[in-house]
Amino acid sequence: MTDIKPSLGRFGVFVPQMTPDQAKDIEALGYGAVWVAGSPPAELDWVEPILENTTTLQVATGVVNIWSAEVGLVAESFHRIEKAYPGRFLLGIGVGHPEADQEFRKPVDAVDDYLDKLDEYAVPKGRRVLAAMGPKMLELSASRTAGTHPANTTPEHTAQARQSLGPDAFIAPAHKVVLSTDGEKARAVGRNALDIYLGLKIYLNSLKRLGFTDTDLTKPGSDRLVDALIFHGSAEAVASRLTEHLDAGADHVPVQVLTEPANLVAALAELAGPLGLR
Template structure:
């Protein structure tokens, strides 16, 4: 390892998760609202060419990947790109990596070993552990994240998962869960929107196993997902309702919560604007 893992990143209390890189002008508005970080999801490319245009247009907003897939992005390419971004915008980029899903990789062999080898390659290329987080759900990878990076970026989880993860990894490790939101007080509408996103993950064993460890049953996680499961994974209601749910992650031990707005791209900024006040942001 290249430096101490006890030095936590500082991305503020709340960030924004998007599927793919948003337009730089959207990032500018996100920064103005007071969100501390933009997480670019959807297995973005290892060249990180989408990062600089956002950092160039913003002043303090940090950009993170949530996550670069170790199966599709060579470690050497990612390390070179990391250093390029860091040299241009020191301290404003956090590299998130992850192993992906066994169902979507033809050669999904010993994923834990592949992740360890990838981390070895990043270490050799002097990517600092203090600017690296790992997608982690289960105990084994959470422990690896604590040992080999700044911390963990759990996706599609609950405050209960955050609490158990914090207990497992200890107080000094960075913990930044993602949570989905729908700004609607129409319960049926909110659940329908939530299910459209969650549906993809109901076929993936790593998520199914994670939910079962939290106490959800086979019936809960069978398609299309029980109301209980959807309500746990997707926060909805008034801005105050949603803010209260997101704050439960912080109360359970999260350092940072990254918010994924559902319902279409046109909902992104209006929802974030409505949430900024109840979340106590200063934008």
């Protein structure tokens, strides 16, 4: 195991949960990785069935919460998965939110301590990433991990991150999309998905640094905000917007399609051609 920058292909899939059968279909479409969202338990026992049912697809956590996932058990899980499926698992970690985590303390210090323990348990720098948006956390992501996996950001943030972190850091911004040419409908879906984030200081502060105003960020969010964070339109239009992240310096873009789970693979198939995957 080395600290070479992760190679996950240009596009991946970001989902709340993933079945092995869905993963197999997604791999066949040409996506390089699946990022499973939320704060999964430290055992990570859902990872192996996905990897077992695929051959090249990588799996990443988006992200393990440092407050709820005991670091020793996370490290044990990493090594178990790495032994069975070398080079196909990427550990994404994050600090959570003060609104949700009562143990919350200075984020940079808390993450730094967690990374110290991952070092002690020999989880390699090159197989872990940090959910980082602000300057200090981004700096930590480059010095202590392979790089950053932010969410609810824009291609402008990606460009800033690349300029700040240099060419060697791995940057994988997740981005939400709605495949609909009905702008009113797409924005309604987007606002529903963004509602929780417009109550979390970490995201609000990040978006303010990108130039969004209090008016933009007041629920349910301005059209300007929704259009920036939720790419919508035809598959071709959405693919063009997602590619802006790559043009801005991203290595890999996990795509979160806002649709029913039963429609996920069909929506990803619709996007695969315009994204250049097939």
